[in-house]
Amino acid sequence: MCNTCGCSSAKEITENPGMTRRAAVGAVSAGAGALALTACGSSMDSDATAASIDPGAPAEPTDMAAVADVPVGGVIKATAQGTSVMITQPTEGTFHAFSSVCTHQGCQVNAQKEKTINCPCHASVFSTEDGAPQGGPAETALPEFPLEIKGDRIWVG
């Protein structure tokens, strides 16, 4: 596991085989973190892991949120029964549910100020309309899950 950001990459250690773990941590603390972050954020890692990342789909249709909770033009992160999803409403009355698991290296994404979908690990940004990456190292869209409006509730899965 990456000691810098918590991602699954072991590259920062394997790229410096002569460096001890303690020395590596010290080097990161001393400002060499850019090297480790670059290793975690390489497109090679993205290609290697995106297909193997579990998107965390609800096991069955699940009541995730109230329709009124999702701002028009925005996004919320909804959690129910141990599963989190990103629910968006890009235009009034149009809803989408996307995985909350970043396709870069599997970090949990967040709803930045209820406007954008952002990953805190390496700063990928995803579209609220189709989950497509719009910035950062992620190259693959967030998977979309089936969504159904039942009354004033949003069911996902």
Ligand code: FES
């Ligand atoms: S895990 Fe790297 S940007 Fe999300």
